[in-house]
Amino acid sequence: MMNTKATRMAATVLLTMTGGAAVAQDCPTGLPVVEEGKLVMSINATIPPKQYIDADGNIAGLHREMGDEIAKRLCLEPVYQNVDFAVQIPGLDADRWDMINTGLYFTDERAGFMQLVPYSVNALALISAAGNPLGVSEPKDLAGHAVGVEIAGFEEKKLNEINDAQVAEGLEPMDIRAFNTYGETFLALGGGQIDAVFAGDAIGSYYQEKGQFTKAATGLYPGTPGAFAFDEPDLAQAVADALNAMKADGTYDAMMEAYGTTKIDVWDRWPGEFTYFYTGD
Template identity: 40%
Template sequence: MTISRRGLLAAPALLVAVPALAQQRVPNSELVKPGTLVMSTNPTLPPVQFVDSSGQLRGMRIEMGTELARRLGLTPEYVRVEFSAMITGLNARRWDLINTGMFYTEERARIMQLVRYEQQTIGISVPRGNPKNITKIEDLAGLSIGVEQGGFEFRRSQDLIEDIRKLNLRPPTVRAFDNFAVSFQALRVGQLDAAISIDSTAKEYEDRGDFTHALKGLYGTPVTVGMRSRVLATAVAAAFTEMRADGWLPTLMGRYGIAGWDEGYTVVGPT
């Protein structure tokens, strides 16, 4: 499994190689590099995608992408890049597949091929001990909240603002950062009152003792991988179906406490 140095973040040149299956199931004409599944990821969301202390990519989605590549008879390669550059990079054929926990939206389904595989909800993290006693969304009124720019979480932050405004309360101020790691660092040093992320990441930070996971289960939405090629997307959907049938994917997600997508793996996108 190789990691490209393309993108906005530097990365190690090599991780442990994972043998591909003997038969390649996607023609090279549909791929950026022959025999390779090039995937973009933003590794700032532990435990599902992150960089460990030795500089290696880890997490549920990294393991999942590696297994997807193996079942397609391809060698996995990861490009570390901010989410805001991923869709334009996909269109420019810099990578084959966006594997970063991209939430499903109808807008995205109109511009790329999507396969839903995961169900996620949004959580709110606050300083340890929850000093402002945040127990419901109304308690966020007037506060400063951080989130990654460009992603679904940012869109949901706008829904949160509107929901609080409907309660005739002063909406929070939402600050957008390049990635979640920077947002959480701002929370750590007192520049924010709260930070938005997926629930699994909020729980991970709470388990580490860094922050308190004050609110959870907000705005449930399916999570997807995104592709330019419908041929590749069809093969990925078939691989997901196999991974679920033989228990590999449920076992992986269960280990990380992630809810899987239970409505079948179908390709949604332009034809």
């Protein structure tokens, strides 16, 4: 089931001409948040350029910028909890944060127990040591080799599915090694402990541009959206409304273009506006 509420909470811009122009915003009221006046978001700042720690020790990237903008439009203070991906869904369920802001992959299974607001379209990549010494061009080339992935995410599940299919075809199994974060995974690749990493296209581009690693195979399994996740339908809808306002005034498009991220419009299930997907009770 897809939520299609007709009533939308939109920020209202009020212009006054007395003593110059002043801009005010109507704030949504009564939003179910874990800490009054704040939007607490989990993030996994180990995946540049979308989420990482910058040279000054601050969380940076697309997810930070989107989180800040959404919070501003909801008249809430943005607060970030930088935690491993494996604890983000349990933490949402335990009311440790209001929103998962880590580019969580949309799946119908996840939409059965969380409200998901898709906002971008992803593709995956195989990232090798610089120069691609093994000549990897597809997952089959890594049969019998060590491949790293972040634990408990869509990528790990997908990699295991690929491996199972290849083994069924008679190929050697991959040695799949799951790490707590992608930061640890790429350290292992740099140290020669693994032969490749299975991760998002964007992080592969980031490291390739820095000359550290090479995207050996790119654009794999395109079309899977990244989504914000919630445990409160009213908050999920409020964030969707904020995204619709960002889309209308050009903020959303500008952010996506600045980070080379594919906009959600191309998703084959895009309903034409931001909304949440939820099939649970």
